[in-house]
Amino acid sequence: MTSPSAPFSVLCEPGFNPHQLNKYATLMTCGNGYLGIRGGHEEAYTDQVRGMFVAGFYHRATPDEVTELVNLPDITGCKIEFGNTPFSLLAGKLLSYRREFHPELGELCRELIWQSPEGGLFSLKSARFVARAPQQLVAATLTLTALDQETPLRLTTGIDATQTNSGRQHLTEASVRVMHQHTLQGCYRTPEGDMALMISSHCRLSSDDARISYAAKNRQLNQQFSTTLRVGVPLTLEKISWVDVCLPGDAEPENWDEHCLAQLAPQVEQGYAALRAASLQQWQRWWPQARVEVGSSDPFDQLALDMSAYHLAAMTPAHDERCSVAAKGLTGEGYKGHVFWDTDIFILPYHLLTRPETARALLRYRYHRLPQAQQKAARCGYEGALFPWESAFTGDEETPAFGLINIRTGLRQPVASALAEHHLVADIAYAAVGYLQATGDAQFQATETQALLKACALFWLSRTTEVNGRLELHDVIGPDEYTEHINNNAYTNYLAHYCVAQALHYLPDTPEHEDVHTRGRDFLARCVLPQPDNERVIPQDDSFFSKPTIDLTRYQAKAGTQSILLDYSRAEVNEMQILKQADLIMLFFLLPSLFSREVQRANLDYYLPRTIHDSSLSKAIYAIVACRNGMADLAWPLYREAMAIDLGPEPHSCDDGIHAAATGAIWLGAIMGFAGLEYQEGQLVLSPRLPPHWKTLRFPLCWRGEQLQVSISHQQLQIEKANDAPLSICVHGTLHSFTRRLVLALEH
């Protein structure tokens, strides 16, 4: 493409606000798929939750807890004392403040001028990033200047292992020491000893005349610098750290401590600025394959897309097939770092169409855990594979037993997802099929896809209940988690049907698979697929239409907060026509060709007012389905709200971590909604319908091994690629074939 890229967006915190500490700590998380570090301030605040997470570093604190992604010892905190006054923005006076996150390279920067309660005027500048490579590298810098009076300064920073996951401790402090009179090093292990973490941190002060002392007490290893700030002379502290882990099964390097020091030393040598430049270069090589650019009259749209792309990279452990994407990425403790269907359905498509090898790794994460899924199925009395509703490192079921307090009984309400939210099995099969459509990866088809599809199909074959000669799926939970333990959830039944059909398609009709084929054909013939009624509305499940409706306006106004559970118990919500999130609409999103435009529109009209959107998986899906069905007036506002789930004005939008699926859905909305991309049936489809205020939409695509660049305006669609092999694409229902460049005029 000849036109230059749009400048990168910058996320600015609107000002210091103690109510939004954790929202911005989440949004400003630095990460690289291996490591995530929340954007906490150097100084402490009571409500500020720090966090450092390494993909796959899960642990169960005690047998009756669930496994969780461990909140590792903190290296970002720094106590700053001017004279006897600790620096805190809650005290004194803030004369200027600017805090920014640069998704271009994942750098968090702060710059402020502060007057202490005693009157001294100081400037503070700090910055921090996690390197794109080497992934273990974390660099931070802090510069302080006294603006009007010489002031004694004390800086205390180090490795703080008092960090817990909301009070649950996972690590023992195996050793802490000061290596070579310079580098703090802490080694931490899980009590069982099968995982370890080695943090090495080197601090350098720009002044030589500081008094330095070290302390190790109460799980904190600290270095303290005492010096004097002279007026107008900036003092800089650079802290370069190396965060290395051994996951279960990893062999611990010999002399690991010295090994880490040897890795750290050349990085320290370079210093913050050079390390930053090197990391930026790595990011700059990556962006052209990832970035979606919109020519929008509202800069927020590009910001949301840039933040989405950055966070999709930062959350995805593309380097290690033993891990997958957590529901909050590596940005917070929420959902305990577990992997849900979010990954397979909301996040995987982005990787599939930009870096398919990452999608492959995510599917292989599922593939490696087939044995555990087969064990769970067997335990529950089924055949095939029943993947855990919440998955972590081992592939065992990790869903917590209890959720919120029941407002009637005072008891915590059991979480039923692990018992009945079985659509996940079809979702994974759907993702595996999608991967084949977009890549044509024959090797994967012959092994992973066949194994996954067979195991998933077998599950559904054994999951049925025969009623009057038809096969029904009883006692399930569909995507809508406010409607539990129902029969023949339309989403589940259609997806199960699709799963079995695809298994029959991909599994060779050999004696080895004869049983699946025979039973599968019977299943496809007899499986109940709920049909539209006279108003073209498909019942979400057998009993849904029989339930009463209430006005949900006030709960929709607080979407995402589950405020309805303050008025009704879960059991009561279950007995009304209340959707937490897209359910039937989710089915339209995944299998659009099965339903006519009229049916889709009728159901959108019916279900939208009944949906609270208390799940972040909802609005973007409604937006995409609305867009595809020409309901532009509905599509844009829903998409706009979906983009704002984390980034919007709500001060606690994402305190305990970003909504990873919603982050993926920002990409989905642009590409699968407004560009109208579909691929599930093996044909690349684009049906652009840009919102009026978007002049252009440009994005890279990786389709069957080829790198495409797509540019869309209201007038024109243009696709470029680098080689001469012909490619066919369906645009608004018409098939086009081209080699290097396709330019099509679009009708209005």
Add this chain to the structure above:
Amino acid sequence: MTSPSAPFSVLCEPGFNPHQLNKYATLMTCGNGYLGIRGGHEEAYTDQVRGMFVAGFYHRATPDEVTELVNLPDITGCKIEFGNTPFSLLAGKLLSYRREFHPELGELCRELIWQSPEGGLFSLKSARFVARAPQQLVAATLTLTALDQETPLRLTTGIDATQTNSGRQHLTEASVRVMHQHTLQGCYRTPEGDMALMISSHCRLSSDDARISYAAKNRQLNQQFSTTLRVGVPLTLEKISWVDVCLPGDAEPENWDEHCLAQLAPQVEQGYAALRAASLQQWQRWWPQARVEVGSSDPFDQLALDMSAYHLAAMTPAHDERCSVAAKGLTGEGYKGHVFWDTDIFILPYHLLTRPETARALLRYRYHRLPQAQQKAARCGYEGALFPWESAFTGDEETPAFGLINIRTGLRQPVASALAEHHLVADIAYAAVGYLQATGDAQFQATETQALLKACALFWLSRTTEVNGRLELHDVIGPDEYTEHINNNAYTNYLAHYCVAQALHYLPDTPEHEDVHTRGRDFLARCVLPQPDNERVIPQDDSFFSKPTIDLTRYQAKAGTQSILLDYSRAEVNEMQILKQADLIMLFFLLPSLFSREVQRANLDYYLPRTIHDSSLSKAIYAIVACRNGMADLAWPLYREAMAIDLGPEPHSCDDGIHAAATGAIWLGAIMGFAGLEYQEGQLVLSPRLPPHWKTLRFPLCWRGEQLQVSISHQQLQIEKANDAPLSICVHGTLHSFTRRLVLALEH
């Protein structure tokens, strides 16, 4: 006595100061020997460490950690939000502030007027106490008034189990629920399941129109009240809690949850004011047997004595012989709640001479743990009993392996106390003998004392090294912990000698004890007892005089902070004539009659300048010995500094808990220093030497089953008792006998 008691002192915080949060949280701990709750503010501050501790509730987080007194889930925190503004004294403007602790009944009160950053004016009053009985009861009240504008108010409080010991978690959340739509109840267990905690908290708001909601998430069980503060209408929240535990070996009551609710209900019925009155009554019955009253020109002196008496009661688990007094009582995490010789030597005498049954319980704590002490002795190759340097519930050795970082090597320095600080064995024997002297408890003598003395003596008999026909004690650490691994520490040798001599005295010369008698006589004859040199100075140990001296002035100025270890490694300190604390002087304190006044004075002059007082066990002991030897100019300033160890101006004097031994030493200084009380040889001795600014000193004494009331002025000593049995007392070297009342004129 006819004269009325002095009014009770009140500890006032000089003003809100974020640097002193933890000092005052410690000093203002509410407790009753069973339960201790730190005096944290309702609102959170980053540096504020909350704490709730139950005596004996120890747990080891992981196998490589040491056992520690568990910091239990918090019930004191309350998030107060005026409109959207959280209440915090770091923001807005504090127009008036008064925070007091009343040792009379252990009540913490706060009263303030605060202007929020938005300008609204509010008054806040709060109070809290832990009942003297029933010991499980905690009552708190909080009253808020809007002074100038109607304001929405949100109060959130409950049971917060994110609490850890510096990041170490000991409890799993076994169940949390809201009982009977009213009472929060959390049950917490150690992972091994041998200990449990049941907290039940009932909140009542004075207004009926609040919206109430409950939440249980991330180890927090909370109740939230949303209402509106009307101008001038006070709103009161009363929170009454019941904190019950099952220690190892306790049978868990059937329906424990309901049982606790049943205990709580009648307390809730009464409300804060009535509960307070009832607890006060209990305290008022106790004070006459405990209180030391001084007619001093400085009210600080009475404050220190009242705080000492309160905390000595609050720290001592008199109700349960399975526990003893922790080095920080129940006020903080410091020293991990372990029991040291502090209890036997610094705290026990107070109980012995006021409530001897408590001293008996503390000795029986040691007696019950003889088997573990015998096992430790055997493991170390000795006979008899080697008590653990740090003890907790089981009586096993609990001393942590490592202390501070070595400033030369960067490694944490090993803690040698458990290996060599063996004087503890003689200290316990000394305390057991003292108990007999003061009580004449024949039953105890026949069982516990004999068993303890025999086991302790056997240890010393096996601990010797023969050198040129004499028996030496090699490789020990005396009370002075800055001098490690030395031979023939005078304190240790004399105390060991005393221990063996007392064993021979109390053990009948029967065949059963023949071996001890034979070997004991030989030990007494040949044991090295270091003698004064030409300057009458006794060497602290064999090598002490050969070491160099340095000027310690700057370290003495920072006594208590171990600042010398920032300049020298422990190994280097060991090679100089540097005392952390009283060592030989400690010996004079315990066995004064063995040493002439001239020798005592010469050694005081020699060792004082070589002592940093980095231990809180030092200054009061120097003061007492100085006082007894007529060195009044030295005695008072040292005692004044000893009283100020926790209560003085140092902002971090006792962040991680009170100095329990120093608290005991405040009593020791008054009674054994200025009143000149001695009792070790079976004769009650008083040799009053009041400081000039003390007009009177009055205190109760329990001596051999009789309740005495002692009143001392510069002119006169008066003792009263209630029965006609004659009692002999030695005053300034002269023996007096009396029945009900003794009045003696004192010479100047």
